Amino acid sequence: MRPAPLEGLEPTLNQRTFSIIGPGRAGMAIAKALANNGWVISRVAGRSIEHAQPLAEKLGAVACIAADVGIGVGLIIIATPDSAISETALIVAAQASHGALLIHLAGATGIEALEGVRSTRPDLVLGSLHPLQTLSDDNAFEKLQGAFCAVEGPQEIEELAREIGLTPFSVLPANRSAYHAAAVVASNHVVALMGQVERMANNAGVPFEAFAPLARTAIEAALISGPASALTGPVSRGDAATIEAHLRAIDPSGVAVYKALALDALRLSGRDDPALEEMLS
Numbered sequence: 254m255r256p257a258p259l260e261g262l263e264p265t266l267n268q269r270t271f272s273i274i275g276p277g278r279a280g281m282a283i284a285k286a287l288a289n290n291g292w293v294i295s296r297v298a299g300r301s302i303e304h305a306q307p308l309a310e311k312l313g314a315v316a317c318i319a320a321d322v323g324i325g326v327g328l329i330i331i332a333t334p335d336s337a338i339s340e341t342a343l344i345v346a347a348q349a350s351h352g353a354l355l356i357h358l359a360g361a362t363g364i365e366a367l368e369g370v371r372s373t374r375p376d377l378v379l380g381s382l383h384p385l386q387t388l389s390d391d392n393a394f395e396k397l398q399g400a401f402c403a404v405e406g407p408q409e410i411e412e413l414a415r416e417i418g419l420t421p422f423s424v425l426p427a428n429r430s431a432y433h434a435a436a437v438v439a440s441n442h443v444v445a446l447m448g449q450v451e452r453m454a455n456n457a458g459v460p461f462e463a464f465a466p467l468a469r470t471a472i473e474a475a476l477i478s479g480p481a482s483a484l485t486g487p488v489s490r491g492d493a494a495t496i497e498a499h500l501r502a503i504d505p506s507g508v509a510v511y512k513a514l515a516l517d518a519l520r521l522s523g524r525d526d527p528a529l530e531e532m533l534s
């Protein structure tokens with residue numbers, strides 16, 4: 254819960270106003286989602302006023318220096334790269350409104366990234382909200398609807414998440430890196446794998462887009478029925494000769510990834526096949 258306002262401190266705090274520091278992709282998506290839900294944006298800060306200006310203009314906010322971004326608002330969102338969160342929090346906290354909510358959006362770290370402000374600003378309410386979604390363009394805010402997010406902090410952060418269409422869950426601090434690693438595999442590694450499919454398709458003289466229905470159906474099936482029952486293909490059938498032919502055919506630079514994932518598929522299939530395991534190891 255927010256502490257009661259202290260007499261003489263920041264009389265203009267408006268709990269439905271917010272500011273953003275870190276005028277990038279995640280900051281823009283969260284800002285637009287909040288604005289769509291009746292929140293009023295006040296300021297945007299970046300590494301400089303010039304860097305903040307484009308997003309401030311898009312959102313109808315004032316571009317300012319980092320130290321001013323928390324003035325007069327109820328919610329301050331740090332959307333900088335993870336490595337800048339702690340330092341940014343200290344700068345922002347100095348002039349933040351009394352009792353304001355200060356959150357960051359990172360997945361790799363939790364509330365501990367903001368701990369530095371506790372000694373000087375114990376009145377601030379600290380938290381983190383990590384949208385489990387890829388936010389990459391101007392319309393990314395729409396993808397927040399129905400997505401999940403990891404939250405840490407008091408109840409009001411969970412409420413904030415629900416308000417913008419996210420389903421919140423919590424992660425034990427000790428599991429934070431494991432959680433974030435899973436998120437990276439689910440998004441970045443899937444994309445990297447599609448990069449490999451594109452190269453292999455080119456080598457085979459087949460259009461990359463021909464693989465789209467196959468990839469979509471496989472991912473959907475894994476998500477709906479579970480990875481083990483969605484698995485098809487030569488590994489699940491124990492078809493060693495086909496896999497041997499693949500290993501001869503594909504570019505040597507792709508062999509290590511192919512083998513590692515085929516070995517993972519073998520584990521997922523539950524087959525006891527020492528010969529295939531040996532071939533893939």
Ligand SMILES: NC(=O)c1ccc[n+]([C@@H]2O[C@H](COP(=O)([O-])OP(=O)(O)OC[C@H]3O[C@@H](n4cnc5c(N)ncnc54)[C@H](OP(=O)(O)O)[C@@H]3O)[C@@H](O)[C@H]2O)c1
Binds near residue numbers: 331333335337385
């Ligand atoms: N994008 C996603 O899909 C996504 C999803 C969930 C969570 N997140 C989290 O959201 C946060 C931001 O990620 P992002 O993808 O939005 O990154 P981004 O697009 O690179 O945006 C980061 C922004 O922060 C600015 N910045 C860098 N250092 C700063 C500093 N010291 N003070 C003020 N601003 C600074 C950058 O400005 P310059 O361009 O001038 O460097 C840039 O505008 C990260 O914690 C990330 O983990 C991102």
